[in-house]
Every structure is written in structure tokens, then in C-alpha cells.
Amino acid sequence: MSGRNGYFQIVIKQDGTYLKIYDAEQGGEAVFYDEISSYLIDRKIYEYDKVAISRALTDLKEVTEIKISINPVYTIDELIKVELSEDRMYAKARFYPPSNNGHLMMKDEIVASLVRAGVKYGLDENSIMEFLKDRKYCTDYILAKATPAVQGHDAAITYHFNTDLTLKPKRNDDGSVDFHQLDMISHCHKNQLLATLTPMDQGKPGIDVCGVMIRPNKVNNRILRHGNKIYVSEDGINMFSSVDGHVSLVDNRVFVSDTYEVHADVDASTGDIEYEGNVVVRGNVITGFSVRAKGDIEVNGVVEGAYIEAGGQIVLKRGMQGMNKGILKANGNIITKFIENAEVIAGGYVSTESVLHSRVSAKGDIIVGGKRGFVTGGEIRSGTMISVKTAGSQMGTSTLLEVGIDPRVLEEFRELEKRIATMLADKERLAQALILFRKKLSAGAQINDEKMEYLKQVTQNNIMLETQIKEARRRYEELRIDVDNNSSGSIKVSDIVYPGTKLVISNVIHFVREETHHSKFVRDRADIKVVPLM
Numbered sequence: 001m002s003g004r005n006g007y008f009q010i011v012i013k014q015d016g017t018y019l020k021i022y023d024a025e026q027g028g029e030a031v032f033y034d035e036i037s038s039y040l041i042d043r044k045i046y047e048y049d050k051v052a053i054s055r056a057l058t059d060l061k062e063v064t065e066i067k068i069s070i071n072p073v074y075t076i077d078e079l080i081k082v083e084l085s086e087d088r089m090y091a092k093a094r095f096y097p098p099s100n101n102g103h104l105m106m107k108d109e110i111v112a113s114l115v116r117a118g119v120k121y122g123l124d125e126n127s128i129m130e131f132l133k134d135r136k137y138c139t140d141y142i143l144a145k146a147t148p149a150v151q152g153h154d155a156a157i158t159y160h161f162n163t164d165l166t167l168k169p170k171r172n173d174d175g176s177v178d179f180h181q182l183d184m185i186s187h188c189h190k191n192q193l194l195a196t197l198t199p200m201d202q203g204k205p206g207i208d209v210c211g212v213m214i215r216p217n218k219v220n221n222r223i224l225r226h227g228n229k230i231y232v233s234e235d236g237i238n239m240f241s242s243v244d245g246h247v248s249l250v251d252n253r254v255f256v257s258d259t260y261e262v263h264a265d266v267d268a269s270t271g272d273i274e275y276e277g278n279v280v281v282r283g284n285v286i287t288g289f290s291v292r293a294k295g296d297i298e299v300n301g302v303v304e305g306a307y308i309e310a311g312g313q314i315v316l317k318r319g320m321q322g323m324n325k326g327i328l329k330a331n332g333n334i335i336t337k338f339i340e341n342a343e344v345i346a347g348g349y350v351s352t353e354s355v356l357h358s359r360v361s362a363k364g365d366i367i368v369g370g371k372r373g374f375v376t377g378g379e380i381r382s383g384t385m386i387s388v389k390t391a392g393s394q395m396g397t398s399t400l401l402e403v404g405i406d407p408r409v410l411e412e413f414r415e416l417e418k419r420i421a422t423m424l425a426d427k428e429r430l431a432q433a434l435i436l437f438r439k440k441l442s443a444g445a446q447i448n449d450e451k452m453e454y455l456k457q458v459t460q461n462n463i464m465l466e467t468q469i470k471e472a473r474r475r476y477e478e479l480r481i482d483v484d485n486n487s488s489g490s491i492k493v494s495d496i497v498y499p500g501t502k503l504v505i506s507n508v509i510h511f512v513r514e515e516t517h518h519s520k521f522v523r524d525r526a527d528i529k530v531v532p533l534m
Helices: 033-042 050-058 107-116 125-133 407-442 449-485
Strands: 007-013 016-022 063-069 079-084 090-096 140-145 156-159 193-198 230-232 238-241 245-250 253-257 259-262 273-275 278-281 290-293 297-299 307-310 314-316 319-330 334-336 339-346 350-352 354-362 366-368 374-382 385-391 399-403 490-497 501-505 508-511 516-524 527-532
Touching: 016 050, 033 050, 050 063, 079 107, 090 107, 107 125, 107 140, 125 140, 193 253, 230 253, 245 259, 259 273, 273 278, 278 290, 290 297, 297 307, 314 319, 319 334, 334 339, 339 350, 350 354, 354 366, 366 374, 385 399, 399 490, 407 449, 490 501, 501 516, 508 527
Parallel strands: 259 278, 273 290, 278 297, 290 307, 297 314, 307 319, 314 334, 319 339, 334 350, 339 354, 350 366, 354 374, 366 385, 374 385, 374 399, 385 490, 399 501
Antiparallel strands: 007 016, 016 063, 079 090, 090 140, 156 193, 193 238, 230 238, 245 253, 490 516, 501 508, 516 527
């Protein structure tokens, strides 16, 4: 704990004016010449022995009294000196003792001195009482304190999606660069939180010791700015997407779209595209890249040996040159100018002007029309109807047209045939292994723990395989009934169907042996009947 500061006192005697200097206690501050000089001048004592004061301060004992003037002065009362901080956040006061026979200040006199100094607010009565209880001179007292302003803060927006998309490709483990996964799309789902606003806080004004308002710093307001397909909570705090799609931030405004546009080609500059909504590609889709969308896909250019999959429909304004690699797959319709060396699977219908050496299947109709309207080579399967201008070619190119059964059902039926055959072969191998083990056990052979564990595993696999075979056969029989009993579907050829073309309607097969013109092919019991087109 620090001791009292050093201080001084005027002593008036008949032969002149004296100055009594009290040394500081341990930890307290010593008296300085400048403070004494300033005090004397304020008291209009201009003629005093400066040398004597300096010597006394240098050789200061516990209490030292020196004569500083031969002229006695009038009695001096206890004095307060008030100083306001530059920012007027507090009023600091130092007290000086009265001369002998001088008057001590009372509380109201101290308050009046503060008022004269300009203090109008924040009076600290506890500090005043502290001084009056134990008067310490040449010591700073904070007798008034301002109420500082409470600073507010700017409004802030937190975005809950990637606003810093980059085109840096991923590196594979072998050091090669993967240009397929560029993460260019910030996906969002319906009702997903996109942004949160932290409202601005204007703060709270303060008051300085002179009673003047202290205004908090100016803050900036912000609001959640957005485009269509976005909604904001009633309090304006949270922003949500109204649709599945992608979200972007442009000029501090949030945009959501359920259509993603690729303004050039889908290639190494874009990477593979995978999107929750619709996708529009203004250019081509280059070999080796893919476009997947939960909605529709539209491509203005040519699709090469790429993979295109849509939850809705696919529209290719030019067509597909698949290079025996390309695949189109849609839950809905597929509309394209041409299909070459590709595989096409549609949950709806397929409409195109030509099909060359491709596998095309659709749950609905397959219509090959327009100026060319030909199907040459490959396999064309529709669940309802196939309509073409020309089928096959003069060269006898092998061409299959099949209708009457949903291609997906037919595909499952045929896959089950293969799977059941494979599982039966596996079961036979397991049965042979079990027979071998039983023979060894009957012969008294010792079976170690490892072989015993293997026997248990074989037995479990055999039981599991029997269950799978039973389930597969049940499903196979369900599909076989549909395949055998379906007699619907027709094939229309408005111009020519060439020899070498194979027609299948609900599992009934017909080989075209000679050119047939303007005909419709329908199933008639166990045969296919040719009906002229009207």
C-alpha cells in the first residue's frame, strides 16, 4: 500500500512568509518544485526565495520549514485545483492545505468549485467524502466521471454457402490433375438457410462531466438483399431458398436459380456438372465429361462421348455423337436431332430424326421422323410404339426394333435370368464343398479351427444364397407373366424397312426378308401381321 504524497503548507509569521515541506511517505510521490511555484503564483506570491526552496527539496528531511519571503501574506484557506481531462471524461482535483489559521473546505464548497470549473454531471460524492474523511494533499482525486457512450456495431451478414468459388482442380493421389471436380456450383435445397443478418446496434449515448451528450460512433445498416426464389423470415433476420437449385452472391445480392447455365462447353474449364435443378449448356459436352441434373437438361451444341442424366427430360438441339461411349439417361422424355453410336434410355418417349448404330430404349414411344427419319444398326426398344421412315439399310445392316414391353422391365427380366443362373452355379459349388467336408468328417479326419470356421462360413453363405435365389425366382415369375402376356405395341414404317431388320413385338420375332413399304407391324397371337399404312 502506497503512503501519502509529499506536500507543502504556507506558514505566516510576523517576520515574513514561511514554507513548510512534508516529505512523502514510503511509496508516495515527492513534492516537485514546479507544483510549489505554480501554487505560489496562483496565490499572487511573486517574490519568494527560489534558491531556498530548491535547496530544501534537495536536502528534504521529514519536515522542513524555510523562509521564502520577508513579507507576510494574508491568511490562505484550503484550496482545490480542478482540471478536466481533454475528452472531458473525468474531473481531477488536487487539494492544498490552508495556511496557519486558514479555513478548511466543506462539501458544498468543493461542489461549488467543481461547478465553477464546468462540471455539471457525474459528481462522485464518495470521492469527496473520502477526502473530507482523510485529507490528502498534493494528491489526485477523481471527483466526477462521465458516462461513456456504449458503442454499437455495424449490421453484418453471414452467408451459409460458398461465396468464394475457385477453379482450382483437385489433384489425385498420383499427382495428376482431376479437371472433373471443380466445385463451381454452390448447391442449395428448398428451405435451406442461405444467410443470417446480425442487425446493427446504434449503441447508447453517454454524457461527459460537462453535461454534454457523447454520441456513439456512427454505424452502417444492412439488409438481406436477394432475387427471386428466395424468402426471408418475418423478422428479416434469416434468408431461405424456395427451391432446389444453386445460390450465388452478386454485388451483395443473393440469387437462387433452379436452372444452371453453362455459357460455353462442358469441358476441363467447367468440370463435371451435377445439379439439383435444371441445366442449360450453351455449348457442347465434350467426351469424358458428365452432366447430371435432378430436373431437365438442355444442350444447344453437340454431345460427344459424354454421360448425360436427367431426373426430368433431355433436349439436345443438335444431337449426340457418342463414339460408343456416350450415354443419355432421363426419367422423362429425350428429344434430340440425331443419335450416333450412343446408348439412350428414356422413362418417357424418344423423339429424333435419325438413329445410327445405337441402343435406344424408352418406356413410351420412339419416334424417328423429320427429313431423314432412319434407323440403321443397333437396337431400338419401346414399351408402346416405334415409328420410323426407314429401318435398316440396303447393305443389310443388323437392326433390331422391339416393342410391347417396357424396356426397363425387359432389362430386369433378362438380368434376373443371368443372375439366377450365376447364383445356381455358386450354390452348386458350395454344395460340393459341404459334401467334401462331410465325407472327411465321416472318415474321422481332424478338422482344425480355421477349417471349422470356413465350414461355418460356407454353410451361412449357402443359406443366404438359397434365400436370394428364392426371391429372384419369385420376381422372375412376376416379370415373365408380364412379358409373355403383353400383346400390345406396334411398329410403323412410313417408307421402307430393309431385309436384315429384326422386329420383336411382345416376344414374338419377325425377320424382314424383303423390302416392305408403308407398313404397320402388329402382333396377331403367336405371329406378327403386316398391315398397310393408310
